[in-house]
Amino acid sequence: MIPLAPTDYDAIRLSLQVSLAATLLSLPFGFAVAYLITFVRFRGRVLVEVLVNLPLTLPPVVVGYFLLLLLGKHGWLGSLFNAAGIRLIFTLKAAVIACAVVGFPLLVRSMRIGMEGIDPQLINASRTLGARWYDTLLTVILPLSFPGLVAGSSLMFARSLGEFGATIIVAGNIPGVTQTIPLAIYEYASSPTSETMALSLCIVSVAISLVVLFLHESMAKKMARKN
Amino acid sequence: MQLSMAIRKNYGSFTLSTDVTVFGDRVGIFGVSGSGKSTLVSVLAGLVEPDVGEIFLNGECLFSSLNGINFRPEQRRIAMVFQQHCLFPHLSVKNNLLYGFKRCPEKYRSIDFSALVEVLKLEELLGRGVTNLSGGEKQRVALGRAILANPRLLLMDEPLSALDDTLRFQIIPYLKSVSSEFGIPYLFISHSLVEMRLMVDTVLAFEKGVMVGQTTSEQLARNRMGSSQVGYINLLKLGRPSDEGSLYAYPWGAARLLLSEKSERDESVAELSSKDIIIFKQHPEAISARNLLQCKVCSLFSSGRRIGVELDCAGNTLISEVVQDAVNELGIVPGSTVFAAVKASAFRILPG
Numbered sequence: 264m265i266p267l268a269p270t271d272y273d274a275i276r277l278s279l280q281v282s283l284a285a286t287l288l289s290l291p292f293g294f295a296v297a298y299l300i301t302f303v304r305f306r307g308r309v310l311v312e313v314l315v316n317l318p319l320t321l322p323p324v325v326v327g328y329f330l331l332l333l334l335g336k337h338g339w340l341g342s343l344f345n346a347a348g349i350r351l352i353f354t355l356k357a358a359v360i361a362c363a364v365v366g367f368p369l370l371v372r373s374m375r376i377g378m379e380g381i382d383p384q385l386i387n388a389s390r391t392l393g394a395r396w397y398d399t400l401l402t403v404i405l406p407l408s409f410p411g412l413v414a415g416s417s418l419m420f421a422r423s424l425g426e427f428g429a430t431i432i433v434a435g436n437i438p439g440v441t442q443t444i445p446l447a448i449y450e451y452a453s454s455p456t457s458e459t460m461a462l463s464l465c466i467v468s469v470a471i472s473l474v475v476l477f478l479h480e481s482m483a484k485k486m487a488r489k490n
Numbered sequence: 491m492q493l494s495m496a497i498r499k500n501y502g503s504f505t506l507s508t509d510v511t512v513f514g515d516r517v518g519i520f521g522v523s524g525s526g527k528s529t530l531v532s533v534l535a536g537l538v539e540p541d542v543g544e545i546f547l548n549g550e551c552l553f554s555s556l557n558g559i560n561f562r563p564e565q566r567r568i569a570m571v572f573q574q575h576c577l578f579p580h581l582s583v584k585n586n587l588l589y590g591f592k593r594c595p596e597k598y599r600s601i602d603f604s605a606l607v608e609v610l611k612l613e614e615l616l617g618r619g620v621t622n623l624s625g626g627e628k629q630r631v632a633l634g635r636a637i638l639a640n641p642r643l644l645l646m647d648e649p650l651s652a653l654d655d656t657l658r659f660q661i662i663p664y665l666k667s668v669s670s671e672f673g674i675p676y677l678f679i680s681h682s683l684v685e686m687r688l689m690v691d692t693v694l695a696f697e698k699g700v701m702v703g704q705t706t707s708e709q710l711a712r713n714r715m716g717s718s719q720v721g722y723i724n725l726l727k728l729g730r731p732s733d734e735g736s737l738y739a740y741p742w743g744a745a746r747l748l749l750s751e752k753s754e755r756d757e758s759v760a761e762l763s764s765k766d767i768i769i770f771k772q773h774p775e776a777i778s779a780r781n782l783l784q785c786k787v788c789s790l791f792s793s794g795r796r797i798g799v800e801l802d803c804a805g806n807t808l809i810s811e812v813v814q815d816a817v818n819e820l821g822i823v824p825g826s827t828v829f830a831a832v833k834a835s836a837f838r839i840l841p842g
Contacts, residue, residue, distance in 0.1 A: 388576040390563035391535050392639050393593030402589075406580045 266463055270438045274447035275467060281355065281430075281443055282423035285362035286416050289370050293415065297374035298404065302386075319368040323428025326364055330433045334360065351433075358434035358441050362423035369422055370415040377411015378404065410483060417479035421472055444468050491515055491643060491675035497533060497543030497553070506530060506540075506699040515675035518690035518707060520683070526699040527679045531647045534677070535570055536563035547643060567598070569641035573648040575628040577620040583631050584616040590639025598640045601672055609671055610634045610664055626657040630664055637668050644669065644676040650685060656841040659759075662688050663842065683711050684723055684761070715764060715811055716794020722764035722809045726837070730756045737780060737834050745804040748780040750834040759840045766836035767810035769799065770829040771820045779831040783808075787826045790817065801830055 299305075300312055318326050334341040334351045344351055351357050381404060389399040405412075427445040434441040436450060444464055451461035496509040506526040521527050532538040534545065536552070539560060545553040547568070552561045569590060577586050587607070591599065607613055610630045620628060629649060636644055646665065650658045666689065669676050678689045686693055686707040693710045695703045705713070715722040729741035730753075737748045740758070749760065768779070785801035785808065792798070797817050801808040810830060812822070822828065 382574075382576065384572055384574065384576045385578060387532075387535070387537050387563070388570065388572060389578075389589070390537065391566075391568060391570045391645075392590035392635065393564045393567075394589075395562075395564055398593070403578060407578075 266459060267467070268460065270442070271447060271460070271464055271467075273439045274442050274444050274464065275471075277355070277358075277439075277441070278424055278443040278445075278471075281358045281362055281426075282420045284359045285366060285423045286370075286420045288359060289363045289367055289419060290412070290416065293367060293370040293374055293419075294405075294412065297371050297378055297408075297411075298400065300371070301375055301378040302404075315371050316368045318365050323361075323365055323426065324432060327361060327429030327432030330357070330361055330364065330429060334433060353433075353435040353437065353441065355434070355441055358430045358443065361429035361433050362426045365426055365429050366419035366422040370419040373415030373418055374408060374411045377408035377414070380411070381407045413482050414479060417475055417482070421475045421479070424468065424471060424475070444471075491517075492546075492548055493517070493534075493643070493677075494546040495530075495534070495543070497540040497545060499529060499533060499538065499540045501529075504699055506533070508696075508701045510694060510701055510704060512692060512694060512704065514692045515669070516690045516692070517675075517677050518686045518693040519677060519679045519696060520681065520686055520693050520710060521696035522681055524698075525696040527681075527696055528647055529699075530696070531570070531645050531677070531679055534643075535568050535645055536561055536566050564593070567594075567639075567641050568643045568645060569636035569639045570645045570647060571629070571632050571636050571649045573651055575620075575625075575632040575652075577628055577632055577635070579619075579621055581620070582616070583612065583618050583620055583623070586620055586631055587612070587616075587634050587638055590635055594639050601638050601640050603638065606634050606637055606668070606672070609668055624657075625653050626660055629653065629657075629661055633661075633664060633668060637672055637674060640672075641674060644674050646676055646678045648679050648681070650680070650682075658685075659840045659842045665689065683707075683714060683718070684725070687711055687723075687725060688759075712791055712798055712809070713793055715798050715809070716792070716796040720763050720765070721796075721811050722793075722798060724762040724764065724767075724808055725840075726760045726762060726806070726808075728753070728758045728760055728839075743804060743806040745783060745806055747832075747837070748834045749837045749839070751837065751839050753839045755842070759842070760837040761840060762808075762832065762837050764798065764809045764811040766832060767808065768831045769810055769812060769816070769820060769822070770831060771822075773829055774831070777831055778833075780834040781830075781832040783830045783832070785828055785830050787822055787824050787828060789824050790822065799828075801828070803830065 296315055300308060332338050334357060336345055341351055385403055386399055389403045394402065425445060430443065431446060436442050436446045448461050448464045451457035492513050494511040499506045506529045519527050519530060529538060533540050540553060542555045551559050552566055553559060612630060612634060615623065615627060620631065650661060653661060680686055690707050693705055693707050694701055695710060711722055726742055731738035731740045734748060737750055738752045740747050740749055783803045785803045788800040788802050790797055790799055796811045797814055799810045799812060799822060801810060808830060
């Protein structure tokens with residue numbers, strides 16, 4: 264039996280909560296951006312692509328710092344939320360936002376691959392059969408890009424489980440409030456007497472990731488067979 | 491149907507330019523690959539916007555660069571049958587069929603689903619997915635789906651080119667019967683002269699993005715006889731065959747033909763190239779060809795470096811091709827009597 268402290272269970276719960284919330288929050292935006300990049304020809308498309316993929320190449324700490332500037336009390340967005348009585352920094356919401364931003368490129372990338380695999384003639388067929396663009400979007404593009412959507416979601420969920428750099432900057436490391444598994448491991452690793460506890464959480468982290476990735480692979484195969 | 495198009499679409503190295511008005515319910519667009527057929531179809535369907543011009547269908551303006559009119563594809567009521575079937579892989583056969591039907595305004599929903607399913611023989615397939623259907627079944631479903639949308643014009647963009655020969659000729663009767671049964675005019679796109687002659691009356695011929703002629707499918711085939719490697723293909727409607735020694739005797743109007751190929755059907759269509767008909771001025775004493783037909787020369791026409799001879803064989807028409815020297819030597823003139831010899835193996839029964 265792996266030894267786990269009550270705060271470890273909190274960290275596991277928070278990790279799952281944050282990852283799920285970040286994935287669900289990003290889904291509609293990810294779908295919209297993937298659709299825009301794949302099907303709409305517009306000026307500045309390359310710029311959008313670069314901006315979407317930027318968090319993938321930046322150190323997460325840098326992303327976290329920018330988020331801190333944006334969401335802080337005096338930040339552009341933070342001040343608006345603050346005026347509405349909503350505090351973001353050092354809350355679970357900030358952890359969700361950090362995970363959403365860092366995992367967003369993976370979600371869009373997978374969805375885009377799914378959408379690019381759709382035969383454009385199917386979209387043309389739908390339009391000539393009387394479907395408006397949003398009808399085509401819902402009845403052809405969405406179901407046919409579903410494998411990409413599932414793949415992207417599971418990748419993003421897995422990435423969110425491991426998110427550390429951006430989260431610690433904007434959400435801090437508050438046990439039971441914002442402390443997710445990686446943050447808890449970091450805390451254990453910083454203390455010379457908590458090696459076993461750190462290892463226990465590492466094993467839990469690996470187990471959760473393996474389950475998610477197995478689910479991802481089996482669903483991807485199932486979808487491929489179906490199509 | 492009356493269709494007027496005066497449009498131009500530039501793609502850099504390729505420009506589609508056409509100015510034509512066409513009447514009729516069975517119209518063909520003929521041209522080799524790269525002649526602009528598919529671009530024209532996309533423009534008509536509203537999938538590609540022309541640079542300039544106007545498109546009118548039955549008097550209604552679908553596109554006018556001058557007046558800023560551009561109906562979206564879903565507003566045009568012009569359905570398409572694509573080269574590849576383009577069925578929605580996530581929907582069943584029934585839901586594919588009903589896709590356009592459900593989106594067709596109620597006032598236009600005049601096509602009876604059951605009647606269409608019966609005509610296209612799709613009853614057994616309705617509950618199935620589309621991925622495991624045969625090529626012919628897929629194309630029948632695609633056709634049914636387009637028809638059920640009750641379009642005012644059906645565009646068929648080389649719907650037979652992805653099918654093998656057997657399926658190709660099996661589908662043609664469906665394409666024709668569905669359109670006539672439900673009164674939907676069509677524009678049939680193909681680079682096959684035989685398909686053109688089986689499917690349409692009027693043909694618009696395209697070359698390098700420009701319309702080069704509006705003619706009948708029959709005339710087009712005659713015009714191209716001299717430049718075609720296979721010559722002019724005679725399409726002969728034959729009756730049910732009977733055994734005749736090692737060959738099969740087919741009724742052909744009032745005449746009779748001996749073929750080496752057997753058909754099990756009551757009615758068949760056989761191809762015969764104009765190159766496979768030898769003309770004699772007099773009845774030859776002995777000949778190995780099993781068909782020797784006494785014919786009257788109806789007319790002569792030139793096509794490239796060949797002369798086409800239109801023959802009347804007991805009320806049936808046959809086109810043979812010869813060179814000018816042969817015409818002179820044999821004294822072939824309209825009204826003269828000649829003998830046409832054809833080997834039994836020269837015919838090819840079209841699958842169907």
